[in-house]
Amino acid sequence: MPLSFKHIKPLLQTGTNKASRWLSYIGLGIGVLLLLCSIQMYINIQQLLKENIVGKEGFDFISITKTITNETMGQTEKNLFHKNEIEEVKSKPFVEDVSPLLANQFRVQLSAGAIIPFSTDLFIETLDDSFIDRIPASFTWKEGQIDIPLIFSSDFLEIYNVFAPGQGLPQVSPETVSGIPILITCEGNGLKQTFRARVVALSDRINSVLAPKTFLDWANRTFGNNNNISASRLYIKTKDANSTELLNFLDQKDYKVNKDKTKFGRVKQVLQGIFSALGIFGLLVVVLALMLFSFYLQLVIARSKDNLQLLITLGYSPTWLSKNVSRQFVPIYIGIVLVSLIITSIVQYLFHRFAMYQRPELSSFVHWSIIALAVALVALSLVTNYRLIRKLLYKMF
Amino acid sequence: MELSLQAILPVYFDSKRADVSEVWGKSLNFQKGEYIKIVAPSGSGKTSLMHFLYGMRNEYNGDISYNKKNIKNFDIEDFARYRKDHLSIVFQDLKLFPEQTVWENIELKRQLNPFHPAERISEMAEQLGIADKLQSKSRICSYGEQQRIAIIRALMQPFDFLLLDEPFSHLDNQNSQLAMQLMLEESKKRNAAIIFADLERIDYFPYQKLFHL
Numbered sequence: 001m002p003l004s005f006k007h008i009k010p011l012l013q014t015g016t017n018k019a020s021r022w023l024s025y026i027g028l029g030i031g032v033l034l035l036l037c038s039i040q041m042y043i044n045i046q047q048l049l050k051e052n053i054v055g056k057e058g059f060d061f062i063s064i065t066k067t068i069t070n071e072t073m074g075q076t077e078k079n080l081f082h083k084n085e086i087e088e089v090k091s092k093p094f095v096e097d098v099s100p101l102l103a104n105q106f107r108v109q110l111s112a113g114a115i116i117p118f119s120t121d122l123f124i125e126t127l128d129d130s131f132i133d134r135i136p137a138s139f140t141w142k143e144g145q146i147d148i149p150l151i152f153s154s155d156f157l158e159i160y161n162v163f164a165p166g167q168g169l170p171q172v173s174p175e176t177v178s179g180i181p182i183l184i185t186c187e188g189n190g191l192k193q194t195f196r197a198r199v200v201a202l203s204d205r206i207n208s209v210l211a212p213k214t215f216l217d218w219a220n221r222t223f224g225n226n227n228n229i230s231a232s233r234l235y236i237k238t239k240d241a242n243s244t245e246l247l248n249f250l251d252q253k254d255y256k257v258n259k260d261k262t263k264f265g266r267v268k269q270v271l272q273g274i275f276s277a278l279g280i281f282g283l284l285v286v287v288l289a290l291m292l293f294s295f296y297l298q299l300v301i302a303r304s305k306d307n308l309q310l311l312i313t314l315g316y317s318p319t320w321l322s323k324n325v326s327r328q329f330v331p332i333y334i335g336i337v338l339v340s341l342i343i344t345s346i347v348q349y350l351f352h353r354f355a356m357y358q359r360p361e362l363s364s365f366v367h368w369s370i371i372a373l374a375v376a377l378v379a380l381s382l383v384t385n386y387r388l389i390r391k392l393l394y395k396m397f
Numbered sequence: 398m399e400l401s402l403q404a405i406l407p408v409y410f411d412s413k414r415a416d417v418s419e420v421w422g423k424s425l426n427f428q429k430g431e432y433i434k435i436v437a438p439s440g441s442g443k444t445s446l447m448h449f450l451y452g453m454r455n456e457y458n459g460d461i462s463y464n465k466k467n468i469k470n471f472d473i474e475d476f477a478r479y480r481k482d483h484l485s486i487v488f489q490d491l492k493l494f495p496e497q498t499v500w501e502n503i504e505l506k507r508q509l510n511p512f513h514p515a516e517r518i519s520e521m522a523e524q525l526g527i528a529d530k531l532q533s534k535s536r537i538c539s540y541g542e543q544q545r546i547a548i549i550r551a552l553m554q555p556f557d558f559l560l561l562d563e564p565f566s567h568l569d570n571q572n573s574q575l576a577m578q579l580m581l582e583e584s585k586k587r588n589a590a591i592i593f594a595d596l597e598r599i600d601y602f603p604y605q606k607l608f609h610l
Binding site (some may be wrong): 003007010011092127307310311312313314315316318319358394397 | 473
């Protein structure tokens with residue numbers, strides 16, 4: 001028959017100090033709840049903002065321009081990136097790759113043919129394929145081809161849709177824009193040629209009209225008269241658009257960053273900072289509650305010293321006694337952590353359902369790491385209790 | 398189990414005590430099955446000797462060994478094992494849990510390593526005349542009753558040595574004889590030794606060795 005703790009339990013004098021015991025239980029509960037909730041929120045932010053950071057294969061892309069001031073505004077040369085400047089940006093360790101946004105060196109006119117009576121002068125730019133977020137298979141061009149695939153900034157479509165009704169023009173949805181035949185007329189060097197263009201994709205990242213590089217290289221040679229490759233915009237591919245080294249370098253060079261692309265990163269930084277602080281606060285409360293509880297335990301052991309000493313004298317093993325005394329608190333600890341976990345789950349469910357309107361990036365259930373942490377907290381409390389009691393009992397010998 | 402003493406003397410005793418004592422400063426070996434009587438006047442270190450043998454105190458020079466293992470090298474868990482399986486004791490100051498009932502006091506020892514079923518508690522209590530006290534708190538029992546509780550408690554476990562420190566100080570002759578008879582019966586069942594320390598010789602303890610402390 002295994003040794004029973006039933007007759008030993010009454011020998012532990014616990015009764016007279018209920019207030020301090022309950023205080024430590026409540027403290028522990030609050031601490032654990034704060035800790036679990038903060039970590040869950042931290043994970044939520046990670047998952048929510050992961051989707052919003054413009055990235056491809058784990059990289060961030062940002063575009064930079066030179067700041068145009070009153071002094072430089074007339075001097076095109078000063079506002080363009082030159083070859084050596086591009087090389088300098090490329091050489092920095094925090095920059096994975098750089099691509100200049102090359103523009104047309106000739107006149108381009110766009111019209112929508114008979115369907116939409118709209119015509120405008122336009123610019124066309126080109127960028128390395130690896131910098132474009134959505135490249136359809138049809139985004140290629142060979143010399144002699146009369147059709148040009150174009151990638152349009154989604155912002156331009158929005159701008160068009162804003163002024164179109166006022167001009168008596170039809171508004172266009174992102175789905176139908178690819179069906180609209182566009183005519184592009186290139187003019188320069190005494191030559192004039194009209195191409196059929198088609199929007200093959202809309203890009204969130206690039207604020208421009210993009211044509212395949214092969215087309216623009218050929219067209220610049222044919223219609224243009226300037227072989228200068230200077231670009232007014234550079235695209236930077238980097239591991240972290242919010243890296244302080246990168247931002248410091250850009251500030252120092254007085255290059256202007258497209259702030260939209262790093263905005264989410266900055267919001268994320270602030271929110272994560274807040275929840276990290278809350279989490280650390282929760283951890284502190286947990287530590288304080290565990291300390292309070294250890295004082296309570298020491299008091300119980302001190303009050304029951306005579307009884308425990310006599311049990312050891314009679315032949316009870318201190319290790320067995322420590323295990324069983326600390327085991328008395330297992331249901332309480334499990335209870336406290338379980339209640340905190342349930343409240344965290346309810347908070348997460350309500351947050352997802354009512355504050356986040358069931359966004360697909362989030363889950364209504366707590367992250368698995370929260371459950372793992374809860375289990376670890378129970379284990380931690382039990383181990384610290386066991387070690388404390390054993391130390392106190394060994395001291396009695 | 399074998400219990401040996403090698404020239405032990407309490408640190409607080411003068412070394413001259415070893416010259417007049419048959420125990421202090423001598424080498425003695427106690428085997429299972431022996432009945433040993435130690436007669437000692439007050440202040441000669443009877444309780445100290447019992448506490449040393451039981452491993453409760455170690456303020457002595459010389460060595461005490463269980464099975465040739467010096468108990469000065471034992472840790473608290475080693476003592477717990479020996480006290481559970483091999484050594485039992487009736488303390489002079491009894492060492493009962495005052496707030497527990499008589500039955501609980503005995504059961505606390507019995508469940509540690511049961512040599513007898515729980516029913517045997519009632520039988521022994523009946524035998525020693527304290528059956529009606531089993532459900533009373535031990536602190537309200539008379540000293541004589543408490544001595545009998547401590548004796549029954551000591552008999553609940555297996556043991557090779559039973560250490561008795563003035564176990565009958567508050568018992569009349571008839572009750573002492575009954576208790577002695579019970580202890581002798583129980584020792585026989587285990588082929589155990591009894592080391593009995595008292596102020597004077599007692600006729601109803603059939604000792605084989607007698608030492609003056």
